[in-house]
Amino acid sequence: MSVLAIRVLGDPVLREETRLVTEVTDDIRRLIDDMFETMYAANGIGLAAPQVGRTQRVCVVDVEGAAYALVNPEVVRTTGPKAKAEEGCLSIPDVYGDVERPSRVTVQALDRDGASFEVTAEGLLARCFQHEIDHLHGKLFLDHLSFLKRRAALARWDEEKDQYPGFIRVLKVGGSEHPDEEL
Numbered sequence: 404m405s406v407l408a409i410r411v412l413g414d415p416v417l418r419e420e421t422r423l424v425t426e427v428t429d430d431i432r433r434l435i436d437d438m439f440e441t442m443y444a445a446n447g448i449g450l451a452a453p454q455v456g457r458t459q460r461v462c463v464v465d466v467e468g469a470a471y472a473l474v475n476p477e478v479v480r481t482t483g484p485k486a487k488a489e490e491g492c493l494s495i496p497d498v499y500g501d502v503e504r505p506s507r508v509t510v511q512a513l514d515r516d517g518a519s520f521e522v523t524a525e526g527l528l529a530r531c532f533q534h535e536i537d538h539l540h541g542k543l544f545l546d547h548l549s550f551l552k553r554r555a556a557l558a559r560w561d562e563e564k565d566q567y568p569g570f571i572r573v574l575k576v577g578g579s580e581h582p583d584e585e586l
């Protein structure tokens with residue numbers, strides 16, 4: 404398994420629509436393994452393929468030990484009241500914003516063996532699923548912020564972005580670079 408470089412805000416791949424995976428091959432399983440490795444190295448709780456420069460519709464999530472590899476995930480149902488909570492993103496380090504999302508969500512996807520499954524989640528896991536699925540459609544948490552909050556977040560990013568030449572964030576393996584949960 405390898406820790407992959409993370410693409411940060413400004414890399415056009417983060418704004419691309421991903422491609423449906425037609426077959427879960429060994430190549431996809433390797434990508435899933437590398438994405439878990441990368442997410443853990445970054446102390447993240449979710450990671451989507453565009454964040455490592457790939458265009459397949461794949462993401463991984465691990466919220467409090469509930470780990471999921473999701474291939475071609477789709478939100479099939481949202482229920483419950485909307486909830487607002489602070490989000491961050493491994494592709495926009497050190498920038499945070501309050502995002503309002505449905506508190507309960509049902510997601511359908513293929514697992515690493517290509518088998519279809521459905522999972523209903525609430526709380527942080529529900530938020531994480533929605534954040535990662537957004538990534539697979541070129542959408543970032545910034546897009547959910549109000550105009551003023553987005554402007555403030557982008558001003559914050561302006562101070563950070565020079566640390567990532569070429570829009571690449573290289574992780575230190577085994578390092579605990581970020582104490583916060585980012586997705």
Ligand code: ZN
Pocket residue numbers: 491492493494534538586
């Ligand atoms: Zn993210």
